[in-house]
Amino acid sequence: MVSTTPATHAPAAADPGPLRPPWSARALIAAGLLVAAVAVTWLTFWWIGLSPASLAAGLDDTARLLRRMWPPDLPGAGDVAWMIAETLLIAVAGTGLAALVSVPLAFTAARDHRGPRWLRPAARVVVVLTRAVPTLAFAILFVRIFGLGPLAGALAVAVHSVGMIAKLLTDAVEEADPVPAEAARACGAGEVQVAVSTVLPRVFPALTGIVLYRLDINIRASAVLGVVGAGGIGVALQTALGSLNYHRAAGIICVIVVLVLLLELLSVAVRHRTVRHRRVRHSRAGRSAGDTTGTPALPAGRAPHDVGWDRGRVLRVAGAVATGVVFLVSLWSLNPDPGRLSGAWPNLRAVLTGMWPPAFSGDLLMAVLESLLMALGAAAAGAACGLVLALLTAVNTTPWRPLSAVVRVLLVVVRGIPDLVYALLFVAALGLGPFAGFLALWISSTALAAKFFADSLEQLDPLPHEALTSVGARRWQAFAAGIWPQFVPSFTGNGLFVADLALRESVVLGIAGAGGVGYLMQESIATLRYDTTAAIVIAIAVVVYAIETLARVARRHLL
Amino acid sequence: MIGDPVLRLSEVGKGFHGTTVLDGVSLDVPQGQFVALVGPSGAGKSTLLRLVNGMHLPDSGTVRTLGENPASCSRSRLRALRARVGFVFQQFGLVGRLSALENVLMGSLATLRLPRYGVMSYPRALRIRAVEHLDRVGLADRRFQRCDTLSGGQQQRVAVARTLLQSPELILADEPVASLDPAASVLVLETLKRISAEDGISVVCSLHQIELALATADRVVALRGGRLVLDEPAAGLTAERLREIYDTAGARDG
Ligand SMILES: Nc1ncnc2c1ncn2[C@@H]1O[C@H](COP(=O)(O)OP(=O)(O)O)[C@@H](O)[C@H]1O
Ligand SMILES: [Mg+2]
Numbered sequence: 001m002v003s004t005t006p007a008t009h010a011p012a013a014a015d016p017g018p019l020r021p022p023w024s025a026r027a028l029i030a031a032g033l034l035v036a037a038v039a040v041t042w043l044t045f046w047w048i049g050l051s052p053a054s055l056a057a058g059l060d061d062t063a064r065l066l067r068r069m070w071p072p073d074l075p076g077a078g079d080v081a082w083m084i085a086e087t088l089l090i091a092v093a094g095t096g097l098a099a100l101v102s103v104p105l106a107f108t109a110a111r112d113h114r115g116p117r118w119l120r121p122a123a124r125v126v127v128v129l130t131r132a133v134p135t136l137a138f139a140i141l142f143v144r145i146f147g148l149g150p151l152a153g154a155l156a157v158a159v160h161s162v163g164m165i166a167k168l169l170t171d172a173v174e175e176a177d178p179v180p181a182e183a184a185r186a187c188g189a190g191e192v193q194v195a196v197s198t199v200l201p202r203v204f205p206a207l208t209g210i211v212l213y214r215l216d217i218n219i220r221a222s223a224v225l226g227v228v229g230a231g232g233i234g235v236a237l238q239t240a241l242g243s244l245n246y247h248r249a250a251g252i253i254c255v256i257v258v259l260v261l262l263l264e265l266l267s268v269a270v271r272h273r274t275v276r277h278r279r280v281r282h283s284r285a286g287r288s289a290g291d292t293t294g295t296p297a298l299p300a301g302r303a304p305h306d307v308g309w310d311r312g313r314v315l316r317v318a319g320a321v322a323t324g325v326v327f328l329v330s331l332w333s334l335n336p337d338p339g340r341l342s343g344a345w346p347n348l349r350a351v352l353t354g355m356w357p358p359a360f361s362g363d364l365l366m367a368v369l370e371s372l373l374m375a376l377g378a379a380a381a382g383a384a385c386g387l388v389l390a391l392l393t394a395v396n397t398t399p400w401r402p403l404s405a406v407v408r409v410l411l412v413v414v415r416g417i418p419d420l421v422y423a424l425l426f427v428a429a430l431g432l433g434p435f436a437g438f439l440a441l442w443i444s445s446t447a448l449a450a451k452f453f454a455d456s457l458e459q460l461d462p463l464p465h466e467a468l469t470s471v472g473a474r475r476w477q478a479f480a481a482g483i484w485p486q487f488v489p490s491f492t493g494n495g496l497f498v499a500d501l502a503l504r505e506s507v508v509l510g511i512a513g514a515g516g517v518g519y520l521m522q523e524s525i526a527t528l529r530y531d532t533t534a535a536i537v538i539a540i541a542v543v544v545y546a547i548e549t550l551a552r553v554a555r556r557h558l559l
Numbered sequence: 560m561i562g563d564p565v566l567r568l569s570e571v572g573k574g575f576h577g578t579t580v581l582d583g584v585s586l587d588v589p590q591g592q593f594v595a596l597v598g599p600s601g602a603g604k605s606t607l608l609r610l611v612n613g614m615h616l617p618d619s620g621t622v623r624t625l626g627e628n629p630a631s632c633s634r635s636r637l638r639a640l641r642a643r644v645g646f647v648f649q650q651f652g653l654v655g656r657l658s659a660l661e662n663v664l665m666g667s668l669a670t671l672r673l674p675r676y677g678v679m680s681y682p683r684a685l686r687i688r689a690v691e692h693l694d695r696v697g698l699a700d701r702r703f704q705r706c707d708t709l710s711g712g713q714q715q716r717v718a719v720a721r722t723l724l725q726s727p728e729l730i731l732a733d734e735p736v737a738s739l740d741p742a743a744s745v746l747v748l749e750t751l752k753r754i755s756a757e758d759g760i761s762v763v764c765s766l767h768q769i770e771l772a773l774a775t776a777d778r779v780v781a782l783r784g785g786r787l788v789l790d791e792p793a794a795g796l797t798a799e800r801l802r803e804i805y806d807t808a809g810a811r812d813g
């Protein structure tokens with residue numbers, strides 16, 4: 001009989017005590033997630049009719065399409081430059097607008113908000129809703145309201161980004177030390193004054209980081225906005241595919257990939273620089289901490305009321321001015337003349353009034369379910385494949401270093417191609433339907449999961465593995481006992497995160513005809529059935545929010 | 560009981576990237592002896608211990624561990640040899656998220672074929688033995704506690720229990736108490752000493768505290784700058800003399 005009371009120091013040989021560990025919530029959750037992942041994957045395969053034969057046929061068709069795309073046909077240099085510029089300007093304008101809106105929104109949504117009671121939940125709803133609905137979904141809507149072109153694209157980027165920037169900024173505001181704000185209140189400052197002069201300066205570095213991170217994401221997103229007519233380089237891709245000019249489509253995809261790869265290099269460089277910058281600052285702070293009495297507070301010759309135009313200040317101000325100018329140029333490039341904006345007003349009213357009451361239907365729910373299945377099945381399959389690739393690339397698990405480098409480069413390229421582009425290609429190769437969407441999501445989930453997994457594998461403590469090697473364990477035994485148990489939390493967390501991202505993508509892949517609810521969404525707007533559109537947006541928001549919450553809860557209990 | 564040496568180093572030299580770390584080190588360790596390996600940090604203690612179980616291979620000279628030469632072993636022979644040699648690390652080498660029992664069970668991996676994950680994936684007989692070893696280090700009642708919630712001294716005793724499950728003929732301990740407070744250090748060293756005496760297992764334990772070495776070991780071996788500068792029974796040694804020899808050896812080096 002197995003008892004659950006801990007053993008005492010009784011003679012161990014006579015009664016070893018319990019040999020079966022007590023059940024823990026952690027083990028149950030992990031087992032539950034595993035069973036759910038397997039079940040969902042199986043259900044997805046059944047739903048889209050995936051079998052070895054259909055997969056082989058699909059690969060065949062894809063290979064044929066790739067042969068038809070070869071050689072890529074690049075547009076002229078001027079065209080390329082213009083398309084890239086428009087894409088970048090959409091991203092900058094959208095991100096900038098989002099940042100401007102996010103600051104007050106984040107302060108309203110933060111825990112210590114002191115305004116009217118109803119404002120905080122309202123702000124939270126805006127944050128959740130804008131974050132849950134993907135950029136492309138907003139883009140379809142805004143193209144209807146504002147007409148074709150980059151204005152709709154930039155607004156879509158802006159609205160979706162508001163959610164993420166505001167959420168991260170809310171966290172930063174809530175983490176900021178409350179004492180300075182209390183001190184300012186004690187001096188009689190108003191709430192807005194408190195926010196602007198005590199909290200904002202302290203969250204400003206966080207804000208900069210968040211905005212840059214979001215700009216990176218938005219440039220990638222802007223590259224495909226053109227598929228729904230919202231400007232940028234995607235317009236050319238859509239035109240080429242629509243006219244079956246596959247050579248040109250291949251050329252445009254090459255441009256997108258190069259653009260994204262350059263961006264990746266740039267963001268790696270920026271990250272390195274900021275890390276180094278921080279280290280330098282820290283070591284300086286450490287050195288000067290002891291001798292504060294010896295150094296004067298002001299450099300010699302500076303009057304106490306003079307802010308002092310030293311090098312750092314000049315650079316900071318120049319940077320701020322340049323950022324502002326670029327932002328204004330990007331806004332101007334959207335061509336937002338007053339006539340056009342006022343012309344959009346009736347459209348906006350028609351859309352908003354047409355949305356009530358939302359019209360749910362069985363078809364709609366089936367389409368949402370299809371999106372959900374595509375995403376979860378692709379994420380599960382992608383996590384499995386990504387794990388294998390991560391084990392090949394991570395420096396502490398790779399069987400062979402050169403292989404690791406090759407896989408790493410390949411993964412960056414694969415991640416560089418937006419999901420929607422994969423979906424367009426698979427639809428062109430295999431025809432309409434969720435099979436194309438599943439393959440697109442599978443590829444992107446695999447690449448994403450492989451990167452996340454490899455990064456976290458490399459951060460694990462190497463000592464248990466070394467200890468087990470010295471015990472005489474085989475390679476796989478040392479992995480299973482020394483590395484895998486450490487890796488489980490980040491494997492689960494990152495796997496759930498990949499599922500979350502795949503879900504956001506899968507609801508828009510239907511725009512390319514690759515299954516799921518995206519197609520219905522586009523159709524409902526084209527046929528002016530805004531009540532259906534509203535129902536779809538609500539359904540998407542609910543499903544995305546539910547999965548995100550589930551992922552958060554699971555992560556918390558597993559760590 | 561003194562038979563063939565468990566460990567024999569003859570004129571062993573080892574370097575990394577052109578720097579010499581060990582230089583002509585010879586050492587015999589008979590069965591059942593507790594040897595303290597002392598020396599300042601960077602003296603080559605870890606390198607020496609790693610040569611013994613084949614985690615490093617010597618550049619010159621030969622290492623014979625339990626009658627085998629790690630340098631000429633095939634992969635599976637080396638694995639079999641390592642299974643007979645316990646290794647205790649300064650930083651324990653435990654998987655913090657797993658229970659003490661599961662960490663101890665990992666000591667038996669070399670006797671099992673397949674990868675294992677979870678306490679219940681190990682045979683019942685091994686689980687019973689693992690609990691017995693946890694009992695020997697005084698932690699049987701902590702068997703299902705996560706290792707990252709144990710104190711440093713308790714973690715190191717779990718690591719010792721893991722080593723015991725290997726049924727080792729030789730235990731190598733690389734600064735096993737360097738991250739522990741004085742009381743826990745004494746407890747861990749006493750545990751090692753008791754096991755060495757009860758089971759007749761040789762222990763080579765690197766330490767940088769001279770007093771602990773004198774209090775625990777049968778024999779003290781001192782390394783400095785990669786050279787063996789002292790090798791005497793602990794009984795005749797005083798801390799002052801050990802320090803003195805240290806200093807004169809240092810003066811000769813410099
Ligand atoms: N894997 C290695 N690669 C390069 N140098 C090493 C390596 N291991 C040890 N060393 C060097 O060998 C010298 C001795 O190290 P070690 O054996 O760890 O000394 P101890 O354990 O006595 O402090 C040190 O100078 C260290 O930098
Ligand atoms: Mg060492």
